[in-house]
Amino acid sequence: MKKQALGPCVTFFPQPATLIATRNAVGQSNLMMASWAGIVSKTPPTMGVSLHESRQTLANVRETGCFSVNVVPVGLVDAADFCGIFSGSDVDKPAAAGLHVNDSDKGVPLLTESPLAVECRFSREIELGDYRLILGEIIDVLADVAAFGPDGAGKALAFDPLVYLGGLKEYWSLGSKQGDAYRCGLKYRK
Numbered sequence: 001m002k003k004q005a006l007g008p009c010v011t012f013f014p015q016p017a018t019l020i021a022t023r024n025a026v027g028q029s030n031l032m033m034a035s036w037a038g039i040v041s042k043t044p045p046t047m048g049v050s051l052h053e054s055r056q057t058l059a060n061v062r063e064t065g066c067f068s069v070n071v072v073p074v075g076l077v078d079a080a081d082f083c084g085i086f087s088g089s090d091v092d093k094p095a096a097a098g099l100h101v102n103d104s105d106k107g108v109p110l111l112t113e114s115p116l117a118v119e120c121r122f123s124r125e126i127e128l129g130d131y132r133l134i135l136g137e138i139i140d141v142l143a144d145v146a147a148f149g150p151d152g153a154g155k156a157l158a159f160d161p162l163v164y165l166g167g168l169k170e171y172w173s174l175g176s177k178q179g180d181a182y183r184c185g186l187k188y189r190k
């Protein structure tokens with residue numbers, strides 16, 4: 001494979017397309033598109049999100065100590081993109097985009113329309129230049145019964161998660177299943 005150097009850039013994909021839900025100190029909800037988000041530890045269950053220091057979302061997390069990371073279904077691509085263009089410091093994004101934020105029984109704001117929401121309690125902030133790596137202890141994961149319930153278990157496409165191609169600035173949907181993790185590689189075991 002012949003490769004060309006792209007330089008020290010942030011081209012890397014696929015990435016998740018998520019909406020981070022937060023509230024400010026007076027309870028106003030906000031949604032922010034984030035692709036730099038992912039699970040970073042299992043013990044304890046931890047989510048990492050990288051936020052530019054200017055984000056209203058960062059101010060909200062610092063103020064309230066909690067946030068959620070919500071998987072976006074492909075049908076909400078335009079509304080989610082809107083939440084990646086404008087700041088909650090200027091616009092009531094949930095209202096403008098027709099999205100809703102409700103609080104879990106633990107008081108964490110969630111995107112109502114998300115089929116998979118990870119509730120986090122802020123645990124640590126790490127400075128990375130203009131960005132802050134925010135670590136959140138996962139206190140619960142709320143999953144759509146149709147995709148994760150007894151009948152829907154494993155039906156990831158039941159909610160058609162949106163995928164982001166970082167560097168190309170394109171949104172895609174998932175293709176077809178290619179294998180079972182921790183199993184399909186076993187054929188190479190000697």
Ligand SMILES: Cc1cc2nc3c(=O)[nH]c(=O)nc-3n(C[C@H](O)[C@H](O)[C@H](O)COP(=O)(O)O)c2cc1C
Binds near residue numbers: 032055056084
């Ligand atoms: C596809 C996409 C992915 C993004 N990912 C991130 C991210 O991971 N971290 C970040 O700080 N900003 C990211 N942004 C930019 C923020 O979503 C954008 O600046 C937003 O207006 C911030 O909202 P807020 O000020 O209400 O928090 C992304 C934008 C798009 C369109």
